[in-house]
Amino acid sequence: MPALNRLLRAGAAARPLAAAARGWLSSLVSSEADARVPASLARQGLPARRDPGSRSVQWVFLGCPGVGKGTYASRLSQLVGVPHIATGDLVREELASSSPLAQQLADIVNQGKLVSDEIIINLLSKRLESGAAKGESGFILDGFPRTIRQAEILEGVTDIDLVVNLKLREDVLLAKCLGRRICSQCGGNFNVASIDIKGENGRPGIFMAPLLPPAQCMTKLVTRSDDTEEVVKERLRIYYEMSQPVEEFYRSRGKLLEFDLPGGIPESWPKLLQVLNLEDHDDKQSAAA
Template sequence: MRLVLLGPPGSGKGTQAARLKDELQIPHISTGDLLRAEVAAGSELGLQAKEVMARGELVSDEILLGMIRSRLSREDVANGFILDGYPRNVAQANALEALLASIGQPLQAVVQLDVANELLVERIAGRAKAEGREDDNPESVRKRLQVYSDSTAPVIGFYESRGALAKVDGVGTLDEVFARILAALGK
């Protein structure tokens, strides 16, 4: 199964991706984790990314795509993968589609976790309190949700127009949401 998980911050993508990884026996590829690993390894792309991040800028689509390309060349993705945190904009979705076509591994599913913004603010505020994360205050969360709406939400339309999108209600217990995802995947 080659799968992309979409959803705003706090929608449960990371939590559900970890469960899907175990259920489907395929790697969970988080671009945040991938970025940190490449920087820590001192790879060429990691060094480029580190330089960009040191300036307080966002890592370019080109660098991210290079990291994705490198990660998808490993043997453990032969039976599929779960992408979490990529693509974040339509340009990245087009680049991913071209990359996967070039390696003969097109996406099989795109799942969007649907959660209302006010519930997301509550979830992230709860997580912030539990983990002592001051950057997850309601105002910053609302700004992140606006960024998501402006740049990542159009990716939903991109996949919807290709008939590849499954919208899943992301509200409920972990087990309820997981069962909905599996049903959307035909599992």
């Protein structure tokens, strides 16, 4: 278990993750060898041909707040049959609890600041312990790692197959974030923003239709407390500042796949599947119906 030994040497902040990793690693290292994407293919942005649902994957999704990491990571997790672990969701679940950590997190989130490595690692540790108890193998991580330190800790735990970096222009990101809504009754996530930007000066246009709720949710929509223009701009500034080293960390290892979203889900999903060398049979059946 040399990986765990490296993790234990990473410092006190890494220790909570190590305990969860012990049981979790045992299931990962017993996976089929061909479940991992060869580095030579990842460098070209072409993961090995994969039959959805037949193998474990260990992927990371990077991207600015509001870019759609959760949407695409969740869809892919269902397609390939591994859990989607979103650190943003872990933070929100903790915020909704009555734990001593909840108020501290509320202050951090409402100011648009990044949650510390120690807190994120603690929350992720708890999630991994829960998954290990259920026999989970493989994952798609969303929102982690956000710093070089987190990336190094994660590398000490397991080998990441592929890192997908979703990219979207800043004016569209801002509009998307300000359009996000949550149903206060069912907890569903929706977006009321209608984005239609014409191409100019060599830049392509982009269209994103709103993701509206069903009629029963329409009057129950609420805006997240951290989705104000001031907070969103601060989150984007911090993200850009912190993301460059993390992107370079994975780029230098031949694992970074950069994907520019061409539009909303109908335009982007099939293109993302194409670069990942995957097929969504359900989508094909829906299109043929």
